[in-house]
Amino acid sequence: MFNFLRNERRYMLLAVGFFTRIPVPVFSDFHPDDLNRSAKYFPLVGIFVGMIGAGAFVLASKVLPHSIAVLISMAMTIYITGGFHEDGLADSADGLGGGWDKERIVAIMQDSRLGTYGAIALFFMLFAKYQVLNALPAYFLPFILVVGHSLSRLCALFVMADLNYVKDDGKAKPLATKVQARDLLVAVLFGTLPIPLLYFNFSPVMLNVNDWLWLAACCLTPVVLAWIWWRNKIKLWLGGYTGDCLGAMQQMTELAFYLGLLVWVQQI
Numbered sequence: 001m002f003n004f005l006r007n008e009r010r011y012m013l014l015a016v017g018f019f020t021r022i023p024v025p026v027f028s029d030f031h032p033d034d035l036n037r038s039a040k041y042f043p044l045v046g047i048f049v050g051m052i053g054a055g056a057f058v059l060a061s062k063v064l065p066h067s068i069a070v071l072i073s074m075a076m077t078i079y080i081t082g083g084f085h086e087d088g089l090a091d092s093a094d095g096l097g098g099g100w101d102k103e104r105i106v107a108i109m110q111d112s113r114l115g116t117y118g119a120i121a122l123f124f125m126l127f128a129k130y131q132v133l134n135a136l137p138a139y140f141l142p143f144i145l146v147v148g149h150s151l152s153r154l155c156a157l158f159v160m161a162d163l164n165y166v167k168d169d170g171k172a173k174p175l176a177t178k179v180q181a182r183d184l185l186v187a188v189l190f191g192t193l194p195i196p197l198l199y200f201n202f203s204p205v206m207l208n209v210n211d212w213l214w215l216a217a218c219c220l221t222p223v224v225l226a227w228i229w230w231r232n233k234i235k236l237w238l239g240g241y242t243g244d245c246l247g248a249m250q251q252m253t254e255l256a257f258y259l260g261l262l263v264w265v266q267q268i
Contacts, residue, residue, distance in 0.1 A: 011038035019045045021082050040183040043154045043191035050149035050194070053077040054142035061138060070133045073145065074126070088247015089125055090118030092234075095244070102238055106167060109244050125251055132258045136265060143197040144261060152254035154191025155227050156246040157184070162231065166240035218264035222256035 010027065015038040017024035027034075057073035064072070078086060091109045097117030099105030108115070114122075136144060161179040179187070202215065230252055234245045 010034065012041045012044065014038040015041035015045050016048065019084060020049065020080050022048070022080065036179075037183070039157060039160065039179050040186040041190065042157050043150045043187050043193075046150035046153035047146055047190065047194060049077050049080055050146035052080050053149070054145045057145065058142055066138050067134050069138075070130060070141070073141075074130060074133070077145075077149070085247035085250045086122060086125070088244040089251045090114055090122045091244040092242075092248040093121035094118040096233070096237060099237075102166070105237060106242065109242060125255065129255050129258065132255065132262050135262055136258070140201055140261075140265075143194070143201050144258065146194045147197060148254045148257045150191050150194050151223065151257055152250045154187055155223065155253040156249045157187050157191075158227065159231060159234075159241050159246060159249055163235060164240040165242070166238050167242055214267070215264050218267075219257060219260040222260040222263075223253050226252045226256040 011034060013024040014027070014034055016022050018035060018038070019042065053073045053076055056076040057069050060069035060072040091111075094111070094115040094117045095105040095109035098115060099108050133141065133145075157179060161184050198215070227249065230245075230249050234241055238245070
């Protein structure tokens with residue numbers, strides 16, 4: 001039992017170290033396979049990132065306008081992750097926008113320069129996220145951020161479980177092994193763990209079961225549609241996924257979740 005807990009702690013720290021700038025211990029006996037075993041903790045990393053963003057918003061909103069607090073919160077989550085997922089979105093947009101076959105698309109994604117398609121995608125993603133978060137009620141926002149970051153990382157993990165890695169090497173190569181069913185179950189647990197926060201915060205305005213079903217439909221429908229669209233697109237053009245594709249999936253499903261919530265908020 002002790003060895004099991006020690007190994008799981010190791011895998012969790014590897015996930016934190018891979019996806020954030022949070023300092024973690026250096027493991028001298030690191031093996032690339034360890035990173036694949038840490039995949040189940042990616043949604044947990046999302047919880048950490050969401051909590052940091054929520055904390056930044058709460059503190060900033062005490063002395064600054066709502067819109068500026070939202071901007072600071074976004075900047076903090078980008079800083080703590082090193083823009084890891086935003087970079088994946090930009091590279092994916094450049095690759096799929098400028099490439100005409102798998103080899104060309106992958107080559108463009110590997111180019112460190114930011115192209116026109118990537119710049120446009122990054123601008124609209126950040127601008128849209130800012131606008132949507134700014135339009136959501138301040139009281140709900142800290143809890144929404146935690147759910148959005150954890151759920152979107154779970155969506156990226158579903159891509160890993162469904163498709164194959166298509167590059168011979170790359171930053172996501174150690175993750176390329178198929179996610180095992182029990183690890184996926186753990187990831188689903190962490191990815192959905194913050195959802196009860198919505199219950200405790202929305203319960204004052206929820207009157208019956210139909211209200212909760214409408215909330216679930218508004219939140220999940222855009223996420224599912226975004227997931228299906230992007231999954232099918234990369235399957236068609238690449239035959240699988242790259243690390244950049246996972247980052248793009250995280251960004252798109254996070255925004256889709258916020259958009260769905262905004263639709264729901266407009267109805268209450």
